Amino acid sequence: MRWTPGNRGDIEDMRGGGGGMGMVPLGIGGFILLAVLSMFTGVNFFSLLGGGGAGPSGATGTSGPVTSTPAEEHEADLAGAVARDVQQTWAGILGGRYEETKVVLFRDQIQSACGFAQSATGPFYCPSDHKVYLDLGFFDELRQRFGAPGEFAQAYVLAHEFGHHVQNLTGTEAKMRQLARADPSEANPLSVRLELQADCYAGVWGHAAAQPGRAAQGKVELDPGDTEYGLRAAAAIGDDRLQKLATGRVMPEKFTHGTSEQRVSWFKRGLDSGDPGACNTFADVH
Numbered sequence: 001m002r003w004t005p006g007n008r009g010d011i012e013d014m015r016g017g018g019g020g021m022g023m024v025p026l027g028i029g030g031f032i033l034l035a036v037l038s039m040f041t042g043v044n045f046f047s048l049l050g051g052g053g054a055g056p057s058g059a060t061g062t063s064g065p066v067t068s069t070p071a072e073e074h075e076a077d078l079a080g081a082v083a084r085d086v087q088q089t090w091a092g093i094l095g096g097r098y099e100e101t102k103v104v105l106f107r108d109q110i111q112s113a114c115g116f117a118q119s120a121t122g123p124f125y126c127p128s129d130h131k132v133y134l135d136l137g138f139f140d141e142l143r144q145r146f147g148a149p150g151e152f153a154q155a156y157v158l159a160h161e162f163g164h165h166v167q168n169l170t171g172t173e174a175k176m177r178q179l180a181r182a183d184p185s186e187a188n189p190l191s192v193r194l195e196l197q198a199d200c201y202a203g204v205w206g207h208a209a210a211q212p213g214r215a216a217q218g219k220v221e222l223d224p225g226d227t228e229y230g231l232r233a234a235a236a237i238g239d240d241r242l243q244k245l246a247t248g249r250v251m252p253e254k255f256t257h258g259t260s261e262q263r264v265s266w267f268k269r270g271l272d273s274g275d276p277g278a279c280n281t282f283a284d285v286h
């Protein structure tokens, strides 16, 4: 995958902040600043400071200095380049309906508008603040634990989360949540459909990124063979495979993301067509 590092305009770097043990000396000015921040954003910044238990890094504060490695900075640059490209692509497809958002980088744990989250949750999208949350450690996990190497594998995961952002903007997410509330037994099957659609939307971006000549314009450009890495990642994080890895057995009634085969198939549908209209995983839901 070809891309240009150095553009982090779509990144909110919170790696220097985490849930520490309240060791930050807060002057009255700091207190007021946090109170104002909490009011404006709806996020309780105080909870970032105290009580949450220290992460392994023991980091405190919301934007402290980031100790990092060149390899990790490369991944942060990749996240920035992919986020920009994915958002440009959707702005082109949805026009005025698209709303720009950010990728929040965090380490170990984060207080999002959707609640407290730990890295073990994996990357996620928060519909309340419209942001994508990513611990770069997941990229290593993808490579080592799930056997899915390659930059396009990482890009696919990010593009999938932006797929949820698109579902939020188009109202699909709200509609499905309403249906799930009306019939809780449908919650898991509906979740699978949402996830598979996000996979297909990730493919829609992959289709755009596969067009030749993009690298010359400073955009992300896939090389021949890159899609294989993405498809391998989609297969690696199917519910059936994750369950087998965790518990040794497969429980279809607990699926929330779809099987490896389903994930690959919908991702491919987006990749081949480049058309969000090909991503209707709800065709038989009314």
Ligand SMILES: [Zn+2]
Residues within 6 Å of the ligand: 160, 161, 164, 195, 198
């Ligand atoms: Zn998802």
